[in-house]
Amino acid sequence: MVKGALFIKSLRDIKKSKSQFISIFVMATLAVFIMTGLDSIWYTVEKHSNNMYQATNLSDMWVTVANPSEQQMWGIGKIEGVELVEKRFTANADTDLPGRPTLQVYALDGPGTLDQPSLQKGKFGKSGGAVLDSKFAEAHNLKIGDYISIKLNGIWVRLQIDGTALISEHVFAVKNSAAITPNHSDFGFIIIRTNALESIYGQKIYNQISVKTAPDVDLTSVVQEAAAFVGDNLIGITLQKDSGSVSSVNSRIQQFKTLSLVFPVLFLLVTALITQSTMVRMVENQRPQIGILKALGYSKGSILWHYTSYGVIVGVLGSILGLLTGPNILGRIMIYQLNLTMEAYSIKINYLNFLFVLIIILICTGGVSFFACRQLLNDSPSVLLRDKMPKSGKRVFLEKIPSVWQKMKFSSKLIARNMIKNKGRLIMSTIGVMGCTGLIISAFTVRSTLSEIGDYTYGTTFTFEQKIILDTAKTNSKYLKNLDLDGITQQIEESAIQVIFPDGVQKMEPISITTKESPLIHLQSIDGTPVYLPENGVLLTRKLCRERGINKGDVIGIKLTGKGYVYVPVAEIAYVASGQGIYMTDTYWESLGETFKPTSLMVKWNSQPDMKFLESDIVADLATRESMQEGLSSSLGVVNFAVMFLIVIGASLAFVVLYNTGVLNFVERTRDLATFRVLGFHHEEIRYLVLVENYFSLFLGMLSGIPVGRFMSWIIASSIDERLDLLGNISLRDVLISGAMTIFFSFIVNRIIADKMKEIDIFEALKSVE
């Protein structure tokens, strides 16, 4: 068994250089772990959500219009590419449950087929009954057969729960722009039949046309035609991909797609570099053995494969371990952190991408090994068998500057020469440290930007104490103005409006209308200077402008109630961290022919809150600034996990490369170091000679880690949530903390190596010729 013997030799060689091969193995495993782990997250979410969209027959777009007519339905149905048109009613309703949670009500026709619930328990009758959000039911401990009261159109209705379900529009659903993550005890949905509306509105009513289109149809033109057909009655059109839940899910998919491409790069690079330094050294040490193999008559190919197989074996083993653990550990943990409500969470593995990363790993390990030994093979056995070529010292460029070189200490000269000789190793450890610092910086930056966003939004932008949600049917602007409350107040109307952007896109965007005098909302530009609502025109948030390519002075079309579009100039742009959209003054809104109908009143009380007012029937709900800020930062749980994850993989990167460089540095120079011992150098002095290289790469790596951290922070920050405008700017504090942690990791590694170094047996090292 010719191959068997060689194979045994590979295994024994690997065992001999186990620390290097373990490093290659760890790096390859981590690269695949991260790649397949992150990959499985978006892949699983995409598969499951698409299955759910299909199973529930989710509409491709919804045309919101008050009381859609048969003619409008017919007209939209005739648009090319439209396959099915149905109508439904949807609104938010109060409930009588503790904490006064909100339910989104969907009223569907009995024979309808679009936007159906996916029943988990019970049934959904054709002509009556109610199906409740199963997560909401769980949170409130409601069972089938229980009753729930909701308030629609000012009337309380008591509904019996016939079943519980999930729906595609609530995979990731939040109550309002202030909420970042879903809270199932505070917000859910309930689906009823349209005939239940008769007791409330006196008749069946509808406010949305659900449209199913053929695949691959140009939705932009369908939107334009539908908008034209519905005409002035149009309130807005929302595409499936722009609707709250779907767009949130998609942005998460996109986020993990990006991360799964960015993160493994560092690990792949380090894998390749470690393999390179390990194999070059091994092949050099095995010169005579290669000669023997050649002399024995082994072919070039089989020797080449023998050495390539080292990398291949380790790379494949690492990849398999990564594939087994990545999706199952990283994927499983992270996917629950996403807070999605889906039918199933069974992890799906994207084998195509695994194959892709496996090939890259094989190039990084096997390919690199192949090139490392290819050179030697051209020599004849006799040359190879001859004594090892003496290692020659090389002069470094510094020697050309005698004034510097002559002043240097010997130990420094030695270190300089050694570093130049092992450039590859220096690059490897620098890149490893760079990755470590970069990852930790990005971890802390993302964490601090997210916590700062709460401070910014509810410290700088909004300064109210309480935000009172009004019952719009029972109040108006004038009434509120004359309330004479003991405090500062500001009225605001928040809703969504259909907009035509300069790039032709038509979609619904959030709009906030408030008074010109704005004592409780303080908008700012990106550099922190105050921005005021314009007299003429609207203000757009920075992120919205970026997405749609809008500059100051551009014109956007906004749909007026019961009328056509009016074109208004974008007069100001402001940086708003949380809650993107359009802002304008009440006077400008009324100058367009609309009425200002405040939906909330923000208050900063002078002393005690006015309880009489708060208990009056115009108050529908109440939120304090603290509770809103808390809601925003509750999403930090996910972030804390991500921070831990980034720190751990960053640390592992630094550990592996520094340990490798340190160990190689003394293993290769045992003989030199033993000589130093004999000459009377103390342990500490020798340690310095070996480890100073690590400090050098530590320093270089930390410096270059700063821009890397900046870049990664930016990538993560910009993909976290489409409603948040995160800057991802790195702060000096986070850089210093990251630097300190990196130094700490390298300190631990250096301690370990220093201990190992004491074990050098000076006589053994000096006895034999290498």
Add this chain to the structure above:
Amino acid sequence: MDFITFENVDREYKIGGSVIKAVDDISFSLSSGTLNVVLGQSGAGKTTLLNLLGGMDSPTSGKIVVNGKEISGMSEYDLTEYRRSQIGFVFQFYNLVPNLTALENVQLAEEICPDTLGAEEMLKRVGLENRINNFPSQLSGGEQQRVSIARALAKNPQIVLCDEPTGALDSETGRKVLRLIRDVSKDLGKTVIIVTHNAPISEMADTVLHMRDGKIAKVQFNEHPKDVEEIAW
């Protein structure tokens, strides 16, 4: 007064389960400024003896006194200090640092010693003034060994220990190296101990310690040490 004294020195090694006595109850003394040879077959314990004297190893029991100081039982740190100031080593395989030039290899030893003889000066003494900027890989074996001697002497040690200094050299070069060791140490008044299995070399010594199985079989004093040129092997 004796410069170097060994008193009932033992050095045991545990290999696997068994205990091996590399040096077994050795006692001898040598005086300052002499040239001494430790002669024996491989495995006789010569190198262990050299290591004990050089402060690279400590005896299991017994007492070693050098220049009035007991070095047996010294701490690791003190032994290092002792090697630094008192000992110069010359090895069979030279053990030069490949990354440093001849001059730098000598300076390396000088760097840590308080009272040195000057690297360039020493290289001149060993006849390498024209090769001081060469790397070890550019020097012949004999030249490398001469650098090694210069390195050992530059530290201005009291004792120069040579472990098979000619083992890797041809006889002509070996002879030159031996002469150099003898001449330079005589000029500088150093005590030299050469370990070898090569019997003729012992003819140039003042004192010869014959070792066998970890013991000193015989101590031989040469009234008239031979000149290096008269030795043949």
